[in-house]
Amino acid sequence: MSAIWITIIALALGTAALKLVGPLLLGGRSLPAQAMGVIELLASALLAALVVVETFGHGRALTVDARAIGVAFAAIALVLRAPVTVAVLGAAVAAALVRAIS
Amino acid sequence: MTATRSPDRTESERARFRAGVRRGVPFGIAVFAIAVSYGVLARPVMGSVAPIVMSIVVFSGAAQFGSLAILGAGGSVGAAIAAGLLLNARYLAMGLALAPSLRGRPLSRGAFAMAIVDSSWAAASRGDGTFDPWYMLGVTVLQYPGWVLGTVVGVLARGALGDPRALGLDALFPAFFVTLLFEEVRGRRKVAAAAGGAGIAAVLTPFAPAGLPILAAAAAAFAASRMRP
Structure with missing residues (x-):
């Protein structure tokens, strides 16, 4: 089986398990406060890492190119309370414009 | 997303479900657009069928974009799975919080x-630690078909599009993560976790194989959890 299908199956089962553990197995009991404290923060840490790698990563090098302009547009749009769709699609338009004129 | 309207617990299940569906319409539209970009970006890496199947069975933007980023960069299957699961570890906390509000059979x-x-x-949080499950189901119910249909459209549109870089499609990827991050980061511990995660990824990218800088960012969550809230 290919790497892609293994990834799909593992993430389907794993994501379902993460959602189901609380409601089916723990029945209202909670995990130790220390564990919950880390779990709550994992998404913030990993999302920020993904933003850095996907904006500036070029193989193993870090570069600043049109993607950075697009991401900056998205961030500013969100701060100005634009809808998510505008922020995401606007990022693509901004990056495309930078590439078209450079 | 922050909850702006607490569900009313006196309404019937049906009324609360319908209120949830109305609340979920804008989310469904946004999710559709993001799924189109997922389909467009996933097709060159995963082929035509796999991204659609993945949207049907995984139904998670963070895990799907996150694992795609690692597989697309030549990272290992193990790193792609681990990153996807760590990104979704928040569902464990959400499920634990929801559990006491659920009644009925398993x-x-x-x-x-x-x-x-x-x-x-x-959106389903009542703000007192309890949740409205019917309202939650209503908010989700349009997002699922939106996510799957958007992926189909993206995969099909990919062939008709020219160079994805010329269209700026490679910026959709990090922009999507920025929107998730923007919704997620509330309070100084989450800000610290995000800043630490970004720093770890930037420092490790030149030295570590694809995927590892993202996994290593989990260390920032451990460190930030020791801060006072």
Whole structure:
């Protein structure tokens, strides 16, 4: 089986398990406060890492190119309370414009 | 998403579900657009069928974009799976928080649990530690077909599009993560976790194989959890 299908199956089962553990197995009991404290923060840490790698990563090098302009547009749009769709699609338009004129 | 309207607990289940559906319409539209970009970006890496199947069975933007980023960069299957699961570890916390608000048989509790997505879970919070499961289900119910159909459209559109870089499609990827991050980061511990995660990824990228800088960012969550809230 290919790497892609293994990834799909593992993430389907794993994501379902993460959602189901609380409601089916723990029945209202909670995990130790220390564990919950880390779990709550994992998404913030990993999302920020993904933003850095996907904006500036070029193989193993870090570069600043049109993607950075697009991401900056998205961030500013969100701060100005634009809808998510505008922020995401606007990022693509901004990056495309930078590439078209450079 | 932050909860702006607390569900009313006196309404019938049907009324609360319908209120949830109305609340979920804008989320469904946004999710559709993001799924189109997922389909467009996933097709060169995963082919035509796999991205659609993945949207049907995984139904998670963070895990799907996150694992795609690692596979697309030549990272290992193990790193792609681990990153996807760590990105979704928040569902464990959300499920634990939801559990006391669920009644009925395990099958029914499980069905509500599977309907957890970030926006619906947050919207269904009554603000006193309890949740409205019917309202949550309503907010989610349009997002699922939106996510799957958007992926189909993206995969099909990919062939008709020219160079994805010329269209700026490679910027969709990080922009999507910025929107998730923007919704997620509330309070100084989350800000610290995000800043630490970004720093770890930037420092490790030149030295570590693809995927590892993202996994290593989990260390920032451990460190930030020791801060006072």
